[in-house]
Amino acid sequence: MKLIKIKEGKAEILVPDPKSYEIDGKFDPSWAPVFYNPKMTLNRDLSVVVLSVLKPKKIVDALSASGIRGIRYFKEIEGVEKVIFNDLDKNAVELINKNIELNKVKGEVFNKDANALLHEIKADFIDIDPFGSPAPFLLSAFNAVVRGGYVAITSTDLSALVCSSKYSARRKYDIYCERLSFSRELGVRGLIGKAIREAAILEKAAIPIFSFYYDYYYRVFFKVEGGAKRADNLLSKLVYYYECPNCGYRERSEYYERIKCTKCGTLMRVYGPAWGGELYNTDLVSDVKNKLQSNFTYLPVYNHVTRLVSTVENEAMYTQPYYKLDFLSSRLKKNVPAKNKVISCLSDASNTHFDNVGIKTSKNVEEVIQCIKIN
Numbered sequence: 001m002k003l004i005k006i007k008e009g010k011a012e013i014l015v016p017d018p019k020s021y022e023i024d025g026k027f028d029p030s031w032a033p034v035f036y037n038p039k040m041t042l043n044r045d046l047s048v049v050v051l052s053v054l055k056p057k058k059i060v061d062a063l064s065a066s067g068i069r070g071i072r073y074f075k076e077i078e079g080v081e082k083v084i085f086n087d088l089d090k091n092a093v094e095l096i097n098k099n100i101e102l103n104k105v106k107g108e109v110f111n112k113d114a115n116a117l118l119h120e121i122k123a124d125f126i127d128i129d130p131f132g133s134p135a136p137f138l139l140s141a142f143n144a145v146v147r148g149g150y151v152a153i154t155s156t157d158l159s160a161l162v163c164s165s166k167y168s169a170r171r172k173y174d175i176y177c178e179r180l181s182f183s184r185e186l187g188v189r190g191l192i193g194k195a196i197r198e199a200a201i202l203e204k205a206a207i208p209i210f211s212f213y214y215d216y217y218y219r220v221f222f223k224v225e226g227g228a229k230r231a232d233n234l235l236s237k238l239v240y241y242y243e244c245p246n247c248g249y250r251e252r253s254e255y256y257e258r259i260k261c262t263k264c265g266t267l268m269r270v271y272g273p274a275w276g277g278e279l280y281n282t283d284l285v286s287d288v289k290n291k292l293q294s295n296f297t298y299l300p301v302y303n304h305v306t307r308l309v310s311t312v313e314n315e316a317m318y319t320q321p322y323y324k325l326d327f328l329s330s331r332l333k334k335n336v337p338a339k340n341k342v343i344s345c346l347s348d349a350s351n352t353h354f355d356n357v358g359i360k361t362s363k364n365v366e367e368v369i370q371c372i373k374i375n
């Protein structure tokens with residue numbers, strides 16, 4: 001394998017030389033013998049900051065590839081004592097060994113199926129960053145985390161979660177998936193719902209504390225607590241979201257039904273079961289924002305991370321999914337009004353990182369429609 005040295009954050013690592021794996025002058029990270037994707041830098045940057053607030057001591061990077069993630073956690077977060085790296089691929093394991101030596105990381109490296117490893121060990125933070133869906137690794141991740149610890153998952157499996165592929169959503173996440181105007185947010189809520197159900201099997205409660213969408217993936221951090229009652233409490237907040245494709249009217253219910261819109265009689269679209277509660281712990285979000293400003297200005301994509309966290313901070317107080325202004329405006333046969341005008345008309349509203357033409361508010365759809373009409 002031809003390698004080059006790159007720097008990301010405080011890590012300097014060897015990765016496959018993209019030039020050696022180009023096809024027709026193009027390169028995709030999945031074509032190299034070991035995966036390293038610079039497009040995931042924001043995911044790693046923000047994870048470093050979130051973990052610096054959560055302060056885990058023992059970390060499992062269960063699907064490590066080059067090892068960049070675990071290496072950055074060790075070098076950039078105070079108090080991390082040990083990182084366990086793992087990959088099923090032998091080339092990856094060879095590269096991880098080189099990279100942890102290069103970066104003087106206190107780590108242990110395994111060459112196992114992640115599910116097998118996660119049934120053998122315990123740690124206070126488990127990172128699941130797979131190709132595509134994290135669903136096959138959820139149960140074992142929740143098994144491996146100690147009570148009071150944390151699990152983070154990445155999902156690049158948006159086609160399933162936002163219902164471009166509704167059968168895939170059904171298979172991987174047990175979701176009835178129809179496209180609603182706010183599907184971008186429903187995708188992460190469906191993913192969280194699945195994680196909560198998997199943790200509940202083990203009588204653990206997986207509480208989402210920081211969730212976001214970026215570019216082509218979702219990332220969610222969970223605090224994991226023990227106890228059947230706590231798990232039951234989370235399960236009771238799983239809901240089905242309904243939206244009328246004709247007039248935009250919404251409902252939510254704990255039941256799956258084929259219902260007609262009470263405003264116009266059209267058959268409503270449905271998505272669920274999905275998490276109906278908060279996507280963030282607001283204290284954690286403000287701690288992350290403060291940490292970013294004080295300790296992490298060196299991050300490779302600092303400006304992008306800061307922008308994302310600021311938007312998240314503004315929208316974190318609104319639990320109901322965002323309203324998509326172009327969708328609602330087209331129901332009214334009206335041009336899309338300026339977003340800031342609708343926000344000030346509602347007075348209690350904000351931007352959302354999920355969608356450029358979306359707004360978050362605690363107001364109902366009729367109030368949003370009223371503000372669209374007069375702007």
Ligand SMILES: C[S@@+](CC[C@H](N)C(=O)[O-])C[C@H]1O[C@@H](n2cnc3c(N)ncnc32)[C@H](O)[C@@H]1O
Pocket residue numbers: 035036037040044062063064065066067068069086087088089092112113114115129130131
């Ligand atoms: C998306 S990459 C990980 C990227 C890495 N976390 C990072 O931040 O750069 C997924 C990795 O999982 C490995 N993998 C796939 N299935 C696995 C399994 N069942 N157990 C362990 N590793 C697996 C692949 O070999 C690949 O290196």
